[in-house]
Amino acid sequence: MEKKTTDKKKACTEQSRSEEIKKVFLESGFEVKPVYTFKDAYGKNLNTEEELPGQYPFTRGIHPLMYRKRPFTIRQYAGFASPEETNERFQFLIKNGQTGLNVAFDLSTQCGLDSDDSRALGEVGRVGMAIDTLEDFEIAFKGIDLDKITVSMTINGSAIVLMAMYFALAEKRGYDLKNLRGTAQNDILKEFIGRGTWIFPVDKSVKLVVDTIEYCAKHVPKYSPVSVCGYHIRESGANPVQEMAYAFCIAKAYSDETMKRGIDIDEFASRLSYNFDIYGNLFEQIAKFRAGRRLWAKIMREEYHAKKDESCWLRMIAGGGGAGLTKEQPENNIVRTAYYALVSALSGTQTMALCTYDEAFTIPTEKAAEIALRTMQIMMHEVGVCDTVDPLGGSYYIETLTNQFENAICESMKEVDKWGGIINAVATGKIQEAVSYQAYEREKATQEGKILKVGVNCYRKEEEKHSVEFHPYNVEAAKKQVEKLKKKRAERNNDEMKKLLDAVREDAKKNNNLMPSIISAVKEYATVGEIIGVLKEVYGEYNEPIFF
Amino acid sequence: MKILLAKPGLDGHDVGVKVLAHALKEAGHEVVYTGLRKSIEDIVARAKKENPAVIGLSILSGTHQILCEKMNEEMKKSSLQIPWIVGGNIPAEDVSSLEKSGAKKAFATGTTIETVVGYIKDLKGRI
Numbered sequence: 001m002e003k004k005t006t007d008k009k010k011a012c013t014e015q016s017r018s019e020e021i022k023k024v025f026l027e028s029g030f031e032v033k034p035v036y037t038f039k040d041a042y043g044k045n046l047n048t049e050e051e052l053p054g055q056y057p058f059t060r061g062i063h064p065l066m067y068r069k070r071p072f073t074i075r076q077y078a079g080f081a082s083p084e085e086t087n088e089r090f091q092f093l094i095k096n097g098q099t100g101l102n103v104a105f106d107l108s109t110q111c112g113l114d115s116d117d118s119r120a121l122g123e124v125g126r127v128g129m130a131i132d133t134l135e136d137f138e139i140a141f142k143g144i145d146l147d148k149i150t151v152s153m154t155i156n157g158s159a160i161v162l163m164a165m166y167f168a169l170a171e172k173r174g175y176d177l178k179n180l181r182g183t184a185q186n187d188i189l190k191e192f193i194g195r196g197t198w199i200f201p202v203d204k205s206v207k208l209v210v211d212t213i214e215y216c217a218k219h220v221p222k223y224s225p226v227s228v229c230g231y232h233i234r235e236s237g238a239n240p241v242q243e244m245a246y247a248f249c250i251a252k253a254y255s256d257e258t259m260k261r262g263i264d265i266d267e268f269a270s271r272l273s274y275n276f277d278i279y280g281n282l283f284e285q286i287a288k289f290r291a292g293r294r295l296w297a298k299i300m301r302e303e304y305h306a307k308k309d310e311s312c313w314l315r316m317i318a319g320g321g322g323a324g325l326t327k328e329q330p331e332n333n334i335v336r337t338a339y340y341a342l343v344s345a346l347s348g349t350q351t352m353a354l355c356t357y358d359e360a361f362t363i364p365t366e367k368a369a370e371i372a373l374r375t376m377q378i379m380m381h382e383v384g385v386c387d388t389v390d391p392l393g394g395s396y397y398i399e400t401l402t403n404q405f406e407n408a409i410c411e412s413m414k415e416v417d418k419w420g421g422i423i424n425a426v427a428t429g430k431i432q433e434a435v436s437y438q439a440y441e442r443e444k445a446t447q448e449g450k451i452l453k454v455g456v457n458c459y460r461k462e463e464e465k466h467s468v469e470f471h472p473y474n475v476e477a478a479k480k481q482v483e484k485l486k487k488k489r490a491e492r493n494n495d496e497m498k499k500l501l502d503a504v505r506e507d508a509k510k511n512n513n514l515m516p517s518i519i520s521a522v523k524e525y526a527t528v529g530e531i532i533g534v535l536k537e538v539y540g541e542y543n544e545p546i547f548f
Numbered sequence: 549m550k551i552l553l554a555k556p557g558l559d560g561h562d563v564g565v566k567v568l569a570h571a572l573k574e575a576g577h578e579v580v581y582t583g584l585r586k587s588i589e590d591i592v593a594r595a596k597k598e599n600p601a602v603i604g605l606s607i608l609s610g611t612h613q614i615l616c617e618k619m620n621e622e623m624k625k626s627s628l629q630i631p632w633i634v635g636g637n638i639p640a641e642d643v644s645s646l647e648k649s650g651a652k653k654a655f656a657t658g659t660t661i662e663t664v665v666g667y668i669k670d671l672k673g674r675i
Contacts, residue, residue: 107558107609111585119587122614123558196560196584236563327657360657361639362610439563440570447660456658470639473610544583548566 026284028241030404036396041403053348053389057297059290059402060390061348062313067386072344073351074376075152075317079104079129080363081477082484083140086129090144092366096373101144102317102353103153104128104363105162110197112158112532116482124478127363128154131162132485133525137169146175152183152227152317152351157199159186160208161531164518167220172523183224183273183317186212189250190229192426192542193435194236199532202427204539208514210257215515217258217268226254227273227317234277235323236432237439240288241405243277245412246431248296249422255304265304269311273350276316278340279324286392287401289318289347295406317351319344319376325360329455330468333357338375345385346392352376358468365471429545436548485527492525500524501534508538549672552600554582554591556619559609564636568604571661572668588618592626602652602671603632612638612646612654620650631671635659 024032033040051057054064063069076098079086090101105128108120114132115124124130129140141151146169155162163184170180188205191198198205209226216225230238230247238246251272258268276292278285297312306312321340325333337354344352354375356368364372379385392398419425426432445451452458500521507517518531551572553565562584569579580598582591595603607615616634623632634646635655646654652671655664 107560111558113558119558122611123609126610191560194560194563196562361637436563436566437570440567443567443661444571447662546581546583548569548579548581 026281026401027239028284028288028405028408029239030284030401030408036400038396041396041399051294051393056301056309056312057294058313059294060393062293062315062350064389066348066389067345067380068389071380071386072349073100073150074098074373074380075100075102075150075351075353076369076372077102077104077154077320077353078364078369079106080127080471081125081129081474082481083129083131083136085125085474085477087140087142087144089366089369090140093369093373094144094149096370097377098373099149100351101149101151103140103151103155105153105155106130107197109162109528110155110157112161112199112528112536114527114529115478115485117529124481126473126478130478130481131165132481132527132529133488134165134168134172134522135484135488135525137165138172141169146170146173146180146182150181150183152185154185156185156188156191156195157197157205158528158532159184159188160212160514161518161522161528163212163225164515165522168519168523177220179222180220181222181224183227184212185229185275186226187229187250187275189253189422189426190232190247193246193431194232195229198542198544200535200539201542202423204535205542206253206257206423207511208535209254210261211513211515213254213258213268213271214261214263214513216271217263221271224271224273224315225268226251226271227275228254229275231275231277231320233431233435237435237437237442239438240277240280240284241408241412242435244288244292244295244405244409245416246422247274247276248292248299248409249413249416251296252299253422265300265306266308266311269300269304269306270308270313274314274316276318277321277323278318278343279321279336282339282343283397283401285343286347287398287405289314289316289349290390290393290398290402291405291409293348294402295409315350317353318347318349319352320355322355322359325355325357326453326456327360329461330357330360332455333360334371334375337372338379341376341379342385345379348390358470361468362471365469367469427545429547432545433547488525489527496524497521497526497530500526501530504531505534505538508535549601549668550578550580550598551668552580552582552591552595552598552603554586554594554603554605555584555607556586556588556591556605556615557607557609557611558585559607559611559636560584561608561636562606564608565604565606568606568635568661568664571665575665575669577668588615588622591619592622592628595628595630596626600630602668603630605632605634605651606636607634608637610637612636612642613649616646616649616651616654623650633664633667635664 053061212225228251230243234243293314296314300306300312354372356364358368503517631652633653640656643654
């Protein structure tokens with residue numbers, strides 16, 4: 001029997017040798033062998049300890065039963081025009097089976113400007129919903145039970161204000177903050193690398209993130225104050241190894257700063273979550289997540305001495321991969337995103353969101369959002385991805401790649417240490433420089449046809465006519481938003497408002513945690529722009545280093 | 549040639565503009581990049597200072613029409629005779645209206661780097 005197996009292996013290897021085969025490399029740099037064997041995956045050591053889901057280091061998943069017990073949350077990204085229109089889209093998504101919300105804000109809100117600010121011209125309600133005061137949140141979440149639907153907010157530079165508004169809304173509606181769930185993206189360090197909605201200098205920006213972590217640890221313990229985003233770092237040109245490495249360095253930086261305030265790792269680490277990218281080689285991404293889970297658990301346990309298992313969990317949202325989608329033949333993106341959904345499920349994600357097929361053009365139409373929702377539902381209910389945990393665990397190829405990834409992510413993290421740590425590497429533009437050059441190389445390779453993209457550099461249709469409809473910009477909604485803001489400013493108690501904003505200023509000057517005074521101010525309808533304006537007076541603004 | 553690349557408005561997508569910056573540099577040009585979130589006034593003032601042969605605006609948030617009209621206005625006010633071009637997430641059907649608004653050339657989504665670099669090279673002969 002044994003002899004026979006050896007013969008088979010020999011035959012296989014010889015066949016590979018005799019043919020001229022093209023070398024294949026993954027984006028992360030690993031060479032792919034045509035065939036993987038037990039030896040590749042487990043080495044010579046036959047006593048390799050078996051890894052199980054729900055057990056440290058959680059390579060195979062953070063829960064023992066994963067989707068068998070509870071499938072991933074579907075949380076499609078949505079928000080546009082005014083809070084009124086956005087509320088309608090939220091209701092539509094919930095009615096159609098979505099189990100969480102993922103809120104998109106317009107760029108003025110994200111940059112901390114009010115809707116009537118001259119710099120917000122043309123941006124109000126364009127790429128997300130416009131929020132100026134708590135009144136807008138009251139409208140946006142009307143009729144939505146915040147206990148049943150968890151809300152995730154894609155907000156960064158002005159996150160502390162929007163989180164304060166969300167907590168104020170919950171309190172006003174009678175929810176106990178001790179039980180309130182939800183997530184804020186609130187990962188400012190990655191905004192300096194990609195996405196670009198930074199406001200304050202790097203150190204002050206990090207201080208604000210830490211304020212929210214500290215406040216949540218003490219008062220809103222089930223809320224996830226930060227979702228560290230490898231996603232945008234990868235979209236900016238990082239390879240999958242760098243995506244994980246830089247995200248881990250960022251999460252460590254927030255953790256270090258939080259611990260400096262005397263907070264124990266186990267008081268907040270379990271509420272840190274991640275947002276990762278999916279596009280690219282299917283196996284490479286799956287291995288990336290398995291290795292990521294293992295490594296993050298080890299970092300938390302061995303480096304940070306976290307006692308609780310929950311502190312060691314890498315919890316994530318994954319499914320999107322905007323850089324993989326194309327403007328050409330946009331319907332092809334439906335197929336691409338279905339593969340991305342599969343990768344995400346096979347990787348053991350907690351929450352899933354897909355890019356919609358029309359996102360290379362603009363924000364999603366209702367139809368496009370529905371197709372994305374159905375894509376995830378078809379996968380969840382029709383093809384068996386929820387039946388067994390980590391179904392690719394034990395695959396020689398996946399296990400080999402998982403080990404390779406773990407080592408490579410460690411190496412990449414060491415490189416960041418050499419650059420003086422992630423905060424310094426971001427502040428000096430070191431990381432931005434590295435990833436932007438890779439983005440250029442990748443674009444060049446695509447245009448030269450070295451990386452194949454269907455519909456773009458192969459199987460291209462010349463004179464393409466678009467058969468898809470696009471989401472239009474609602475000018476009227478933007479005008480109404482400005483009117484509503486002006487009315488609110490006029491009718492609130494402005495003497496009281498001055499005092500509340502002064503309190504925020506004082507706290508900023510004294511380096512106090514800003515969350516309590518911001519919550520007090522937003523409850524009386526202070527605007528996003530007013531609070532951010534006060535903080536700009538104290539902190540100044542970020543001066544972007546120019547690197548490319 | 550000296551080229552000024554700029555990001556007007558609040559849009560934070562800078563992968564494309566940086567890719568182009570690398571390509572232009574490799575093609576032998578001198579590239580000045582403004583960084584994110586500049587007002588049109590900032591950009592025109594920078595152009596006055598740098599005196600580039602061409603200005604490139606990169607806009608992906610959908611505000612290209614409004615920003616290009618503003619650019620046209622400010623360029624006229626400044627009486628600078630520098631051609632400016634625009635690219636980013638620009639639907640093909642918006643190209644002609646942007647060119648009517650004063651853009652020397654508008655590049656729709658999906659334009660290759662080669663096309664833009666080639667256009668700038670040809671522009672040299674005409675200005």
